[in-house]
Each structure stands twice: as structure tokens, then as C-alpha cells.
Amino acid sequence: MAEKHIGKQTVVLNNPPSIKATASIVGPKEGKGDLKRDFDYILPDELWGEDSWEKAESKLVRETFSKLLQNAGISNDKIDYILAGDLLNQCIAANYGLRDTNVPFFGLYGACSTMAESMSLGSMLVGGGFADNVVCLTSSHFCSAEKQFRFPLELGNQRTPTSQWTVTGSGAVLLSAEGTGPYIKHITTGKINDLGVTDINNMGAAMAPAAADTILTHFADTGLVPEYYDLIVTGDLGKVGKQLCLDILKMNGLNIEAMYNDCGVMIYKLEEQDAHAGGSGCGCSATVFAGHIYKEIMKGNLKRVLFIATGALMSPISLQQKESIPGIAHAVSIHRSID
Amino acid sequence: MAEKHIGKQTVVLNNPPSIKATASIVGPKEGKGDLKRDFDYILPDELWGEDSWEKAESKLVRETFSKLLQNAGISNDKIDYILAGDLLNQCIAANYGLRDTNVPFFGLYGACSTMAESMSLGSMLVGGGFADNVVCLTSSHFCSAEKQFRFPLELGNQRTPTSQWTVTGSGAVLLSAEGTGPYIKHITTGKINDLGVTDINNMGAAMAPAAADTILTHFADTGLVPEYYDLIVTGDLGKVGKQLCLDILKMNGLNIEAMYNDCGVMIYKLEEQDAHAGGSGCGCSATVFAGHIYKEIMKGNLKRVLFIATGALMSPISLQQKESIPGIAHAVSIHRSID
Structure with missing residues (x-):
């Protein structure tokens, strides 16, 4: 290696x-x-x-x-x-x-x-x-x-x-290359995961296995524990996928409930704004990270964040041809200072 | 820098x-x-x-x-x-x-x-x-x-x-990381170029300015001369775009005619196979490089190659909305041995 x-x-x-x-x-x-x-x-x-x-x-x-x-x-x-x-x-x-x-x-x-x-x-x-x-x-x-x-x-x-x-x-x-942080320290790159989900109206379920796989791999690779982070945040699983991700992690012996959230859940007032299961799209994790999370890190409210953006890799044509929805999730860790 | x-x-x-x-x-x-x-x-x-x-x-x-x-x-x-x-x-x-x-x-x-x-x-x-x-x-x-x-x-x-x-x-x-070559030594990364071409049936013309820009930049950045390479090869300009690329380079004082070719021209017998201006698509430069050029390098027939793959960044929707076709070209140099 x-x-x-x-x-x-x-x-x-x-x-x-x-x-x-x-x-x-x-x-x-x-x-x-x-x-x-x-x-x-x-x-x-x-x-x-x-x-x-x-x-x-x-x-x-x-x-x-x-x-x-x-x-x-x-x-x-x-x-x-x-x-x-x-x-x-x-x-x-x-x-x-x-x-x-x-x-x-x-x-x-x-x-x-x-x-x-x-x-x-x-x-x-x-x-x-x-x-x-x-x-x-x-x-x-x-x-x-x-x-x-x-x-x-x-x-x-x-x-x-x-x-x-x-x-x-x-x-x-x-x-x-120059600067005083926040710093990116770890990069855990996801593999394509496909557990056979075919429901285009339930993308959270399609992406949750990929998110859980990358999170499990991150902790296995680094030897870190979830408590090392103030926030572990997925990209756009929404409330359905968020719960599935937590469940898959628990089945694998990892409990991140205390510090876990999802950008798709955070960006809308789900009930009041009629946003159903939550936000999605590349812009979801991008704006929540660049807008909210980065500012919380700069204010000192968050010291270490594991940010996992999640993607569903299908197309309308692949679904019409009866293919399932492959998912992928990439993680980076962001640190206010180098410890 | x-x-x-x-x-x-x-x-x-x-x-x-x-x-x-x-x-x-x-x-x-x-x-x-x-x-x-x-x-x-x-x-x-x-x-x-x-x-x-x-x-x-x-x-x-x-x-x-x-x-x-x-x-x-x-x-x-x-x-x-x-x-x-x-x-x-x-x-x-x-x-x-x-x-x-x-x-x-x-x-x-x-x-x-x-x-x-x-x-x-x-x-x-x-x-x-x-x-x-x-x-x-x-x-x-x-x-x-x-x-x-x-x-x-x-x-x-x-x-x-x-x-x-x-x-x-x-x-x-x-x-x-290990190996005995051929080696990749230089990487010249392209910028998006858009000179306003709108003809979807003339992609060579849309991509030629990007190819020429990256080739000019490569020689300006490295201080090398075209004769340093046995072959300078673009990805899929075809015969129309190939000539345009040569013309743009000549207008800018660079003559690469002696060692220049294009994968889109090389892959078909243009007349006999009714391939019009030549091959295109991601697979054009990929198969010509991975198939032909790599083997010529391994046989010792080519010592140094500048490989420039060219892309047209439009979509059917952007064309329907009367947008022009942006092009991009990325170059890597491949060397049989490190000199």
C-alpha cells in the first residue's frame, strides 16, 4: 500500500x-x-x-x-x-x-x-x-x-x-495549501453498492447501504471511535434513509446516534415545508456544508466533523430497463485544528 | 505555485x-x-x-x-x-x-x-x-x-x-507506482473553451480550439519543442477538426504537422468504411491509446508521445436551448523511459 x-x-x-x-x-x-x-x-x-x-x-x-x-x-x-x-x-x-x-x-x-x-x-x-x-x-x-x-x-x-x-x-x-484550517485530514473513498433497491421515490433506501459501508470502513481503517467526532453527517439520505443507515450501522455494532445527522433532514422544516422525507440533490450536502457546517466549525461549535456525501448512480433509462439503483458515498473528515 | x-x-x-x-x-x-x-x-x-x-x-x-x-x-x-x-x-x-x-x-x-x-x-x-x-x-x-x-x-x-x-x-x-514504464511525466490540464460553434454535426470544429489551446499551453509551460515527441495525437477531432487544430496552431506560430495525428482519423479507413470525418466518443482515444499507441511504445516504435483527449461539453438540451458547444482538452505525456 x-x-x-x-x-x-x-x-x-x-x-x-x-x-x-x-x-x-x-x-x-x-x-x-x-x-x-x-x-x-x-x-x-x-x-x-x-x-x-x-x-x-x-x-x-x-x-x-x-x-x-x-x-x-x-x-x-x-x-x-x-x-x-x-x-x-x-x-x-x-x-x-x-x-x-x-x-x-x-x-x-x-x-x-x-x-x-x-x-x-x-x-x-x-x-x-x-x-x-x-x-x-x-x-x-x-x-x-x-x-x-x-x-x-x-x-x-x-x-x-x-x-x-x-x-x-x-x-x-x-x-x-496555505491556511489556518479547518483542515481536511482523512479521505475515505466509497465503492459502488447495490442492494437491489428499485424505487425511484425512495432514494434514501438506495443510498443508505453505501453510506453505512463508507462509515464502517472509515472507523475500521482509522481505528477511531464515533465519539472522536462532534458531528457525523450524511449528504441526503432524508429521514427514511437516515434511519436505515443508523439501523445498518447498529446491526454491524456501531452506534453513532448521539452525533449523527443528515443534511437532507437539516435543510428543511420537514413537516411545515411539506418536504416529505427531506432534501436531496448535489446541492443539498454542498449548501449545508458550505453554508451551515463550515460556519459552525469556524465559530468553534464543531471541532471535528465526518462529512459523507451520498449519491444514487442510476438514470431514468437504467430504471426503465429494470435495473436497480447503485449507491456510493464518499467521506472526508474536517478538523478545526490539527491534533 | x-x-x-x-x-x-x-x-x-x-x-x-x-x-x-x-x-x-x-x-x-x-x-x-x-x-x-x-x-x-x-x-x-x-x-x-x-x-x-x-x-x-x-x-x-x-x-x-x-x-x-x-x-x-x-x-x-x-x-x-x-x-x-x-x-x-x-x-x-x-x-x-x-x-x-x-x-x-x-x-x-x-x-x-x-x-x-x-x-x-x-x-x-x-x-x-x-x-x-x-x-x-x-x-x-x-x-x-x-x-x-x-x-x-x-x-x-x-x-x-x-x-x-x-x-x-x-x-x-x-x-x-512500481514499474518500468512507460511513464507519465507531464500533465497539462485544459480549460473550457467556447468559440461559439453550434453545429452538432461538426464536433471537430467545436473541440479544435480547446485542443490547440492545451497544446500551445503545454509547449509554453514546459519549454519543449514539438520535435521532442515522436507523436502528438489528439483524441477525436476527426479530419475536419484535425486540420482546424493544425491551422490554429500555425496561426500561433507552432507547426506540429510532422508528428501529428488524431485517433478519430486513425481508427477507421475513412473512405472505405464510410466513417465521414472519423471516429469520436470517449472510446475513440481510449481504445486507440490502450490498443495501438501503448503497443507501439512497448515495441520501441514510439519513445515519447503527447496524448491530448478532447471533449465537447454540450447536451441535447443545451443545444435545444440555443447554447453553443464548449470544448475541453487534457494532455498527458508518455515516455518509454525517463530521460
Whole structure:
């Protein structure tokens, strides 16, 4: 095994990058949830002056990137790489939203795991000495996602209680070789998990096994205990998937209930906002991390966080062809200071 | 700038990874071109026993991964990461084709630039000491691509002379910290370029500016001259894009005509096989590199190669919404020995 690899799937960064700044922009519904004060900007409406939802999502990406540079006080020519992707076919939100940045670009597709995937790869590029500054970014948009994955919004379809609400939002993180933290120290990279779930209206169930697998592997690889972290937070399992994840972990002898939460549960007032099982989409974990969690770490309210973004890797065509839904989950640990 | 960064966009690997093995599987049409003896396996037909083109493409990915492990004499538990992606919506060829590998997985979307993108990121993971063995893989399939990007095959639409033929094929590369070469030494990562081309039947024109930009940047960053390489090869510009790329380079004072070729031109007998402007798709540069070029390097016929895979980052929806086609190109240099 390479020297920085511990256990099966985890890297420990000897030169941990700092998260120098974050940025987050969300839609109107997300702007009415409990985390509303933590976002940089709340859209007045889902179109934001554009003539299509896809263009609105590209604008989200473009403006979140700009806001990140502004928050960090850095110009685009100091950024070595952007790592970004989204849910849209051929990742057009990222490709069009970032086409004018003039920065070397690596496109990713990790579905809703993209925020942790980009932070994992970005941390290794910085930690390996290949980059000084890397931007990690992702987005999702309720309307473009419904149109692409489910039904035309105009149909006004009813939603099942297990269904989740795709977050309209974009989150971005600047990783830097220089800085005073918070630091990314561990990277536990997920494998594709497929337990045969086929219900497109229950993505939490499809992703929970992958999340549990990555969490179990993280603790097995590092020898750490859950109490080491103030917060263990999954990306977008929602309340159904969150409970399943806890159950799978308990069956495997790991109890994380005391410090566990899920970004999909945190972002909305589930009952009051009619958000069913909770938030989903790449933008869910991205905005909750870049908006809320990062600020809590900076305030000193959280010292160590294990952030696990979760993705469902199907497509409408794979479901029409009777395939099940593979899941994946990538984890990174974020530390206020290096201990 | 980070110590391993030279110039604007180029990394030099102090611990260059070896390409320990490659694998390539292609479709029947590709199996009748000039490179047919260099591929590991030629499909009997486009469906290969599956009941959909998407499943056939997943099988291509699955079998190419297996063939790579077999060619390298390595088992899946020795692979630290797979970096892979494809053209299908939500990258289902890679996601389903690799779901049973039990290997940590990073999904990429670089359109037809994916082979060089995966080799760039993989080289930095190995070169940075984060991995011993990384698999880089991509695929495309003529029928699944036509269905998704253009017209139903059953329509039998005529094709314009500038149109390209999506390669049915998958190529994979094993990068390793140990080995005796060929080595990856330079990585020049592309920026998104959009000069306003909107013709979906002339992708070579959309990607040529990105290819030229990355080639110019590579020589500016490294201070090398084209004669340093025996072969400078772009991914899938086809004969129209190849000429445009040469023209743009000449306008900028760089003449690479003597050692330049394009995988899209190499893979078919263009006239005889009715392949119009040439091959395209992620599988084009992937199979030409993993099949032909790698073997020429191993035979000693090529000592230094600059491999530039080129991608067009649009989607059918972005074109319907009157957007132009952004392009990107990533370059890696491959050296038979370290000089």
C-alpha cells in the first residue's frame, strides 16, 4: 500500500489542506428552512431571470463560483483547478456555469456524492503538492431535476411520503495549501453498492447501504471511535434513509446516534415545508456544508466533523430497463485544528 | 505555485507512474479498421448478447476492466481507485459496468476527454503517494450515443460530411507506482473553451480550439519543442477538426504537422468504411491509446508521445436551448523511459 493509505479505503493527509473559504446560494424554499441565515444568498425565484431551469442552474454555479472568489479574496488566476459536476445530463450546469472562468477544469459525475468526491480529489491534489488552490463545487435545481428524473412539473404529480425534494442550490469550497484550517485530514473513498433497491421515490433506501459501508470502513481503517467526532453527517439520505443507515450501522455494532445527522433532514422544516422525507440533490450536502457546517466549525461549535456525501448512480433509462439503483458515498473528515 | 506546477497549467511528476498494462475492446466496425490487430477483443455485434445498447456498453466496461486485470496479472483488491466515466446520461455505462468491482470509485464526466482526464487525476494520485494502483477507464457505444445525442437509429438519417462516427469501444489503463514504464511525466490540464460553434454535426470544429489551446499551453509551460515527441495525437477531432487544430496552431506560430495525428482519423479507413470525418466518443482515444499507441511504445516504435483527449461539453438540451458547444482538452505525456 502507498504510504499515505491506511486500511482498505482511507488516505491520511500528511499535509492537510485548509478550507480557506466557502460559498453557498440556495433557492426560495431552502431560504425558508432552519439554516436560512447561513447561506450567502437566497434566490427570489427558481428562474432567477433566466428563460430555462437549466440556465438558472448554470447561473447558480457561475454566481457561487464568483461569490467564493469574493469570500476568499482571491482572483481566478490563483486557482489551479476546479473540480465540479452536477446531476444534469452531461453535467451542463457545471460545464456552462464555469466555461468563462479560464481555470483548468476536471469534470466529475458522482451524483449527490459530488461535494465529498470533489473535496477528496481536491485534497489529494493539494496534499500531493500539485496545486495551491483548488475549487470544489456542485449544484442541483429542483425544477431541472424533476423534469429530467421524474415528471414534468406542470403535471402536478403527487409525491410519496418517502420521496425527497431536490435542493435548489450550489455550494463551493476553496481548498488551499496555505491556511489556518479547518483542515481536511482523512479521505475515505466509497465503492459502488447495490442492494437491489428499485424505487425511484425512495432514494434514501438506495443510498443508505453505501453510506453505512463508507462509515464502517472509515472507523475500521482509522481505528477511531464515533465519539472522536462532534458531528457525523450524511449528504441526503432524508429521514427514511437516515434511519436505515443508523439501523445498518447498529446491526454491524456501531452506534453513532448521539452525533449523527443528515443534511437532507437539516435543510428543511420537514413537516411545515411539506418536504416529505427531506432534501436531496448535489446541492443539498454542498449548501449545508458550505453554508451551515463550515460556519459552525469556524465559530468553534464543531471541532471535528465526518462529512459523507451520498449519491444514487442510476438514470431514468437504467430504471426503465429494470435495473436497480447503485449507491456510493464518499467521506472526508474536517478538523478545526490539527491534533 | 505548488512546487510540481510549471507554467500555467502543467504538472511535472517527480515520481512518474508507470502504465503497467492496458486493455481495449471494440465493436465490429472498429474491428475492420487499420488498427484491428491491436485490440484485445472485437465484438461480434453491437448488442453482445444484451437486450439494450446501454447494457451492451456496461458490459463493454465490465469486460474491459476484467481484461485489464488479466493483462496486468493483478487482482481487484490491489487496485486503490478506479477513475471512470462515459457519455451516457448519469454515466450509467461506468456506474453499472463497475458496480461489482468492490474498488473505491471516482466518477468523472469529461465527455470524450475522459481518458486523458482519468490519466491526469490518476497520475497525481499515484505520484502524490496516495495510491499504488489506479485504473483509468472509459467507453462509448455508437448506438447508445446516436439514440441519446442525435436521432433514433431506426430513422436511418443521412449524415453530413463533417459528422463523426461514435466509436463502440472501451479502453483502460493501469497506472502503478512500481514499474518500468512507460511513464507519465507531464500533465497539462485544459480549460473550457467556447468559440461559439453550434453545429452538432461538426464536433471537430467545436473541440479544435480547446485542443490547440492545451497544446500551445503545454509547449509554453514546459519549454519543449514539438520535435521532442515522436507523436502528438489528439483524441477525436476527426479530419475536419484535425486540420482546424493544425491551422490554429500555425496561426500561433507552432507547426506540429510532422508528428501529428488524431485517433478519430486513425481508427477507421475513412473512405472505405464510410466513417465521414472519423471516429469520436470517449472510446475513440481510449481504445486507440490502450490498443495501438501503448503497443507501439512497448515495441520501441514510439519513445515519447503527447496524448491530448478532447471533449465537447454540450447536451441535447443545451443545444435545444440555443447554447453553443464548449470544448475541453487534457494532455498527458508518455515516455518509454525517463530521460
